[in-house]
Amino acid sequence: MAPVLAVLLVAACAPQHSAPTQTSSTNPTVTYKYRGDEELMQANEKANAYCAQYHSTAQTYRIDTESDGSKTAVFQCAAMPTNMASARVYNPNYPYNYSTDQDLLGVTQSADLYCANSGGQRAVTTISTDVNGTKTITFRCVPR
Known part of the structure; x- marks a missing residue:
């Protein structure tokens, strides 16, 4: 029982990564809420996929810090x-x-x-x- 409990405690302490959340989209912009560098990289990839449907690429428009500590990245679709x-x-x-x-x-x-x-x-x-x-x-x- 002790080894199982130890594994569960280690797993609970491991950093939890989630995916960035798209909060809005209107051509030519898309916005993602994220926490940390890994999620920001995922948001960038998702923004590029969003912009690709308009034959454009995602460019960073602005990054804001929210009251809960998360951040919001606004990407603008621009000509490739x-x-x-x-x-x-x-x-x-x-x-x-x-x-x-x-x-x-x-x-x-x-x-x-x-x-x-x-x-x-x-x-x-x-x-x-x-x-x-x-x-x-x-x-x-x-x-x-």
Whole structure:
């Protein structure tokens, strides 16, 4: 009985991740409520799927902090860029440090554009936080 109780206690203490919740959508915007970096990344992917039906891509319009501690990200559907001239240069061989949700979305959207222009798509995304609190994200492009 004790081993089963120990497993249940460990499971109860594990961080619980949920999916971001879409709170509204009217072309050309879609809004998601989220908590944490993982849910923000999921919200970005869902926003891209939403915008794809309009042959556009999701761009961050604004991020608000709600009274309950959650955050709301508003994405605007915009014409898909056709070249890298309008985007920050992204190199998938290097990790990127970020400190804000806006930074995280910016480098993610830049990675998506880089991979698309290279004939691939963004795949494995790894988010980590080191002991001093620095957050790092790495990406990898894979062929379509």
